[in-house]
Amino acid sequence: MRLTKTRSDAAAVVKGGHVTVNGADVKPASKVVVGDRVEALLNRRQRIVVVRRVLSKRVGAAIAVECYEDESPAPPERDELEAAFAQRDRGAGRPTKRDRRQIDRLRGRSR
Template identity: 60%
Template sequence: MDSTRVDRWLWSIRLCSTRSEATDVCRGGHVRVNGRPAKPATTVSIGDEVAARVHGRDRVVEVVRVIDKRVGAPIAVECYVDRSPPPPSREPSAAYAERSRGTGRPTKRDRRQIERLRDRG
């Protein structure tokens, strides 16, 4: 097999959990093949670079083997080379306003300080 549909390939290598999810990701404009936006029927072949935003994470993979049927995870991993950026850290990036319980409603000054904290983050 020389090429297959990008939605079918994303599903078969297990980046998307269902074929309809892979189709929706393509229709939503979250998939690019070799830098160009891809529709679900766009074909991929060996050597193509597929960039997709799946499950809130950007994934960049290179096609090493073309498959169109869903296979086990160990075989699916052999079909692509993952060039994705590392996932973001799970550390909270912005400070948040914390008030002691039972202190009542925030005053105008308190609200301004809370808004300043929100604007920084």
């Protein structure tokens, strides 16, 4: 299991201020050492990992997974996620501007 799909995605998450190491904000080039606790907010889910081994070069996913311990809380149940999103009735037509604003508010995209 990887935290982000690419290195550039990881850098964007760090630049966005969604990652802390031992409770302190970090920059994309920050170094980690064995025992560091990395907390990240990824896809609306809190991820917590503890560094167990630092690698000097890039390796495959099977080896990388052995280098950290995942202490993240369990993901929410599927039913909870589905209940959070409103669904329109089939055949209701295209949403009006008012409908779109309400949908955006529900999804947390309001201004």
